[in-house]
Every structure is written in C-alpha cells, then in structure tokens.
Amino acid sequence: KRRRAHGHGLCLPPGPWQLPFIGSMHHIAGKLPHRAMRDLSRRHGPVMLLRIGERHLRKVAVTELLSARRVLSFRAVREEEVAALLRACATCAAATGPGGVVEMRARLSALVADATARVVVGDRCKDRDVFLRELGRAIELVAGFNPADLWPSSRLVGWLSGAVRRAERCRDTVYGILDRIIEEHLVEIDSGRAGENEDLLHVLLKIQKEGSLQIPLDMDVLKAVIFDIFGAGSETSATTLEWALAELIRNPKAMRRATAEVRDAFGTLGTVPEHALGELRYLHLVIRETLRLHTPLPLLLPRQSREEACRVLGYDVPRGATVLVNAWALGRDERVEVDLKGADFELLPFGAGRRMCPGMAFGLANVELALASLLFHFDWEVPGLADPAELDMTEAFGITARRKANLLLRPILRVPVPGL
Ligand code: HEM
8 A cells, every 4th residue: 555655556665764855865874885775675675765865855754754653653752741731731720810720822832842843853942932933923924915925026015014024034033943953963963972862853964964965955954844844733733722622612512522531431540541542532523623613724835836727617727826725614614524634625624635734643643632631631611701602713814723812721620630
C-alpha cells in the first residue's frame, strides 16, 4: 500500500527513512558512501531507494516526520506536556478569586507549542511567549485580504498599508529566536553533546555543515522549514481545542455526555492513557463536529492554477489565478454526511489532495489527549455566565478562525491530577 502511494502505482524499492529536504542523506553524510550504502543494503535489500539532495519536503514530511509511526513515537512528549497543563489547571482550581480562572487560549497555545518544539528542536522554546505573539501577528497578516497582497505590484499600496513593514518586523523577531536556538544546537554539535538526543534541527545542521547536499541548505531555508512546521502545528491544534471547549460549554448535554464517557472509561485508572483513546467514540465525534463548525483554516491554503485549460463546473479558471476553497462553508452544508480525512470533498478540515495537511495525525493526537484529559479531571464553568447559550462565539480575523473573545474558564477538580 505504502509503495503504491509513494510511487503513483510504481513498485519502488524499499529504503531507509527520510527527512525533509535532505531525504536519505543523513544515513550517508560523514561516512564513506560505499560503506554506508553497503550497511544500509544489509537492512533494506540489494536494491534500495535513496533520495538525495532533492527538495521534497512535503512528501517526506507526510511519510516520515509526521507519519502515524513517528507521531506514535512522540507519545511520551505529549503525555508530559498534557500533564503540565493539568497541573497548571489544578493550581488554578485550588485558588480563589481571579487566580481561579484559566485563560484557555494562552494555556492551550503553550501546550501545543511546547509539544511541537520538543519534537522539532528537542526542547521547549525559552522565548515561546514572544514566538506565539509573533505567530498571532503573522496569522492576521497572511489572511490574504490586505491591500499589499491584493495589489502586490504597487509599492505605494504596500507602503501605505504598512503590512510589509509589519511582516518584516515579525520575520526578524521570529528569525532572531530561531538564530538563538540554532546557535545552541551548533554548540552542542561541536562539543559532541547532541548524541542520542538528536532532533530534526541537529540533523539538518549537521548536513548543512558537511556541505554534502546537491542543493545548499541555507540558513533561511532551514529557518523557514522550522517556522512552518511550528506555526502550522501550534495554531491549528490550539484553535481546535479552544473551540471544542467553548462548544461543550454552550451545550451542557454534550458536555455531560463527553465527560461521562471519559470518566467511565478511565475512572479506575485515575488518568487518561493515550493508547486507549480509541474507546472514546463520543469524544471523537465532538472533535469532528468542532472541526466542521470551526474549520481552523476556513479557506485552506490558497492555490494557484497551473494548467492552461482548467475547467470547474463548466467555467475556465485562467492559469495563474488564485483559487480559494471555502472548506468552512462546505462543512456547514446541511445536505451532506461525511468523513473528515479528505476523501469526501464535502468536509475538509485538513484539506485534500497533494497539499493536504501532513500533520493531521500529529494534530489529532494532541487534541484528543488534551481534551479527554481536561474533561476527565475537571468540570468547567464560565464565571458569571447565567445562560451557556450566551457564550460569545465570535470569530477573529486571520488566516485561521480563532475565537475573538478570550475563553476564561473556572476549573473544578473532580479527579486528582497525578504528581500533585
Ligand atoms: C487540528 C489540527 C490541524 C488542522 C485542522 C490542520 C489543517 C491544515 C490545512 C487545512 C492545511 C492546508 C491544506 C490544503 O490547503 O489542502 C494544512 C497544511 C499544513 N499543515 Fe496542518 N493542520 C493541523 C495540524 C498540523 C500539525 C500538528 C502540523 C505539523 C506539526 C501541520 C503541518 C502542516 C503543514 C506543514 C502544512 C502545509 C502543507 C503544504 O503546504 O503542502 N498541521 N493544515
């Protein structure tokens, strides 16, 4: 199945696992190629597929970095980060007054950003809060409807709107943070301390240093890759979690049912084990419904028509035209009932086709464990809200459909949090 998916129907030879940009290069770099390849062939057979020096970030991200197998290997990271979130909520639950309220967006963004950072750069990011602030700004800037995007050839429009300046400031701050992280990684590599804790950035830097790629992996490309995965991963998952909680608060019956399901399933264990989350049928429906109602990327990512003669519903789409797909509107079309994995084109929270989100398994794993754990350990209420139906559900402007209003919730501890 895997072979067919990779090779468009071709039966390609097996080969070692690959990384974004560098393909199989890290298995060979720094060694004598003929020896390294002999060793690899002992594992993969006499005919191997090695991808070397080719830019195929997307394909590799799907199959390796964000594949179901790799996502599974990060389970411990997710469990630790969710445990930290639960401890923070338990501390709030024990406090009185304003200290007893959790600002959910900040907490959920921190959770997802920390989990993603640990996978990509090996540790939490010390500048996480600045990073998240800049990410928020970037999300507004890339919504695609600011004058600088609509009239890209007019320098005057760009200058007047200020968008370009803001984008440059944002880039400089983010790249500054990444420069520091890269600096630390380089020191670790030079002192031989990267060792067993090698993360994605270590590997990319080593390859870059050896200069063994056909296409040079310059620092800007490297930073763009890291920022892309970071940004794509944190914002969407945090947004989904926040809306899921808000929808449950607004629908007390659904909240009771989801909470009862997770407490019935794991009450005797006293904690939510990720490997058993498949049992929670209702929770999965809640997440699916959240993604339908609050599609985190409502217009997906813009596409550009490449073909001369592309026809949609009998109309010509000129080459170079930007095409937007309103996944949010499709999801709200009440005439259809479908699956969310992009096979049914009516519900596309992760997009579809060759640009479909490669982080779906990663994102869903974060969302499922966090939501199940929050419902398992706590009851949730909105201070001062008499009627749950009145909870403000306004969306903010940006490429993602965040909540506009802060979701301030009071946690009430129901099942003790381990480690407190
Ligand atoms: C609930 C969580 C998530 C949702 C709803 C989501 C949704 C999406 C959507 C709609 C797209 C555009 C697809 C298209 O235009 O057809 C996308 C692209 C992308 N996503 Fe996600 N995503 C999520 C989590 C993640 C995570 C956790 C990662 C990585 C750690 C990630 C990495 C990416 C990347 C790199 C792209 C760009 C792919 C490309 O341009 O080919 N996403 N995502």
